[in-house]
Amino acid sequence: MENAALAKILSQISIILELKEDNLFKIRSYQKAVSNIENLAESVSEIYKKGGRKALEEIDGIGSGISERIEEILTTGKSSYLEELHKDIPESVVEMLGVQGVGPKLVIRLYKDLGIKSVDELLSAAKKGVLEKLDGVREKRIENIIKGIENLKKMDKKHLIGEALPYAEILLRSIGEKPFVSKAIICGSLRRMKETIGDIDILAVSSDPKRLSDVFTSLPQVIRVTAKGETKSSVVLENNMNADLRIVKEDEFGSASHYFTGSKQHNIKIRKIAISKGLKVSEYGVFKGSKRIAGKTEDELFNALGMQYIPPELREDSGEIEAAQRKTLPNLLEITDIKGDLHMHSDYTDGTASIEEMARAAKKLGYKYIAITDHSKSTKVAGGLTEKELLKQMDEIDGINKKLPGFKILKGSEVDILKDGSLDFSDGLLSRLDIIVASIHSGFSASKDEMTKRIIKAMRNKLVNIIAHPTGRLLGKRLPYEVDIEKILSEAAKTHTIFELNSYPDRLDLNDVHCRLAKEKGVKISINTDSHSTNNLLYMKFGVGTARRGWLTKKDVINTLGLKDLLDYLK
């Protein structure tokens, strides 16, 4: 079982415990276990196979109780505890929690007192005025519930970072340009560069908070205001994303940005450490008794707690706090370290720009090289090249290279890994290229074993340099195909095969957790954009963000090398 599936079951347990008003700390224990499992590079299932319950209990946040639940889930595929809990509270009742403004207390009263069992029943009850039977629920509250349900139905939960970031940048610009705003930054999961984003958080410093709230809540992108105050406002945007604005004082900016950036688990641990040192951390600063000792900058905050500055992308409570205390945090990759892009398409196949246009756009970004890697003949939907077309393309690249001093276009191919693990072009043809990127575009439904063998066979071909989008997922559209990622990464360490981190916002494949695993196994990563137009080259920032979340440094990433070193490595 995948970690994500296991985490989901434990998360459902924690939600029902919350509805049942069980011990708050017990609930928090389950939540912590969920978050730790989601951020774990190793498969919990494998850990259990190797070391049983005892090994499970070595995972942070998992003790005797939860290890017993996990054991049952891994061996039977389900949790009798969860099924027991569901007898009291069915799944459809739990779904009412998704409505903004409806929390655990209200859900229970809706269910127990009024017999409302689902979001749909809640909507019709709200419209009929049935909800007024409940204490503390009157006109305004009912109106909010109806709006909340309408919003829930429109919203497809999480948004890709590729959608959220441009929106957040628009809001940030609109606010930041006002004369009464001295500072404004994006916080939340967006600043941590998560692949999907729940809502947009913006933090600002203003000499006129009231006026800033007015400006924010009346921006043209806002369709509804859900809260508005001197320090905090919330709105719904036209793309059905929520956006929050927090306004703080200049000397609180560091502690506030730390707090609003999260993650929640990271913040909880930071505050716990503060307590152990006789300090208190809140969004207003670090306090010793009533005396404020830090908070103007994040640096100051971490320093006051005796640790290194922790980059936002690492703040998931997955070991970064301990590393910062030991002062052993990695020196993370920067976007300026990237010297080239090794996977992109031209108008020879399904790209929209010519080879020369792609090259000039990349050169403008400061790159030293790119690889043109159009599809091979099997990928017919993308207009894959025949042998003859590929040869013609190679000639054209030679010509363009002569026109671009200080820049090099590598001749490449994104060659299909066929069902039996062989490649779509002959070794003879492939050996004439500078770089071979191999990937899977068909037969996604093969078994885990077959898929793993298929990829390993391709990796063992000495001509293959990079495995592209190794799990094949399309966020929100297609699940990753079944493949034993640990096994293929172990094999990659032996064959010196590079793995791609594909920067397309709906791929981000390898993901952050896999990147960290690859690094542990000594597998090099190439961060590529898989561009189909010159604009797509800018997706690099999403790949770099994901790489940073995966603890990658400059030396873990192959396309930080200069051209000569890169060519040596590829050989």
Place this chain on the structure above:
DNA sequence: GCCGTTTTCGGCCCGACTGTTTTCAGTCG
């Protein structure tokens, strides 16, 4: 339910906004 550089028992992060109230509980992050 987890955890331990005081601890194997007794702690467990912190604060703002809303609606419906006259002082606060619920919700959210």
